[in-house]
Amino acid sequence: MTKGTYAFECPPVVSVAIQGSDTRFPVRRIYCVGRNYAEHIREMGADERQKPFFFQKPRDAIVGNGGSVPYPPFTEDFQYEIELVLAIGKSGTDIAVEDAGAHVFGIATGIDLTRRDRQIEARKAGRPWEVGKSFDASAPIGDILPLNGGALPVRGALSLRVNDEVRQSADIADMIWNSAEIVSQLSRHYALEAGDLIYTGTPAGVGPIFPGDKVVGEVEGIGSLAITVTDPVN
Ligand code: MN
Numbered sequence: 001m002t003k004g005t006y007a008f009e010c011p012p013v014v015s016v017a018i019q020g021s022d023t024r025f026p027v028r029r030i031y032c033v034g035r036n037y038a039e040h041i042r043e044m045g046a047d048e049r050q051k052p053f054f055f056q057k058p059r060d061a062i063v064g065n066g067g068s069v070p071y072p073p074f075t076e077d078f079q080y081e082i083e084l085v086l087a088i089g090k091s092g093t094d095i096a097v098e099d100a101g102a103h104v105f106g107i108a109t110g111i112d113l114t115r116r117d118r119q120i121e122a123r124k125a126g127r128p129w130e131v132g133k134s135f136d137a138s139a140p141i142g143d144i145l146p147l148n149g150g151a152l153p154v155r156g157a158l159s160l161r162v163n164d165e166v167r168q169s170a171d172i173a174d175m176i177w178n179s180a181e182i183v184s185q186l187s188r189h190y191a192l193e194a195g196d197l198i199y200t201g202t203p204a205g206v207g208p209i210f211p212g213d214k215v216v217g218e219v220e221g222i223g224s225l226a227i228t229v230t231d232p233v234n
Contacts, residue, residue: 014059016087016197017143018106019223025087025105025144028195030057032083032112032133033182036175036201043204048176054186055129057112057199061139065225069137070233071211075115078229080209081202082160082168082217084153085110086179087144088196093187100183101152103192107179109142109225111160111217112199114206141197142217142225152179156220158203162213170203172219 015024034053035041041048063069071078089105112133119132155173159166172178177185182200186192209215211231218224 011060014062016062016108016141017064019143019145021146026195027059027062027197028193030059030061030139030197030199031055031186031190032057032199033177033201034129036177036182037170037203038174038176039170039204040202040206043206054189055133057134057139061134061137063137063140063227065142066227067140068228068230069113069140070230072115072135072137073232073234074131074135075117077115077117077208078210079114079116079206080160080162080167080215080217081112081114081206082158082219083110083112083199083202084158084172084179084219085141086152086183086198086200088183088192088198089194091191091193093191095184095187095192097180097184100180101147103183104147104152104179105194106144106146107153107219107222108144109158109217109219109222110197110199111140111215111225111227112202113138113140116206116208139199140225140227142223145222153221154178156222158217158219160205160215160217162207162209162215167207168203168205170205172200174203175200
């Protein structure tokens with residue numbers, strides 16, 4: 001075998017569509033913020049005075065707009081979380097809040113899918129959240145709206161409907177940490193790189209979804225993201 005070749009076919013590049021462009025956004029990492037809207041913290045029974053924190057999902061968990069999400073294994077409480085997503089376009093560490101916008105390529109509507117029963121078990125046991133958060137197809141995202149040097153949004157309605165019934169309705173102005181603060185804080189934990197996505201947390205109203213459900217998330221000014229929950233694969 002020739003030196004430098006791979007033992008098997010390389011995994012495909014995971015990417016997200018960009019609005020108004022033929023090019024796509026190649027995904028490097030997916031970060032998520034836990035606990036960033038006070039009402040959701042209360043509905044989860046946690047202390048809203050705690051600082052938000054970060055966790056990750058695997059990049060191949062991405063599902064694009066219009067995609068299908070098979071009901072995942074190892075759960076009986078599969079839930080949605082509507083979130084504003086920031087798409088990083090410029091690397092940086094220790095980014096100042098006032099410089100954060102320059103590192104953001106664009107914004108998107110996302111849904112942080114969650115195996116809530118597994119997440120709560122892990123939380124109670126003091127274990128990592130991966131089993132509840134970082135499973136296959138757990139990161140739907142709509143087409144990215146480029147900022148083109150424009151400011152990060154500080155307000156705008158976000159909502160989620162299941163089969164045309166509104167389940168979540170809030171405003172990104174209600175975030176405890178705003179987008180610039182999240183980029184700044186995360187860049188103190190990790191070196192941010194172009195291709196990173198940051199799901200910025202969900203407001204109140206989370207709940208279960210089932211095979212056959214059509215889930216539509218929307219963030220004002222960005223556009224909607226529709227997914228369909230399908231039967232389990234296995
Ligand atoms: Mn979330």
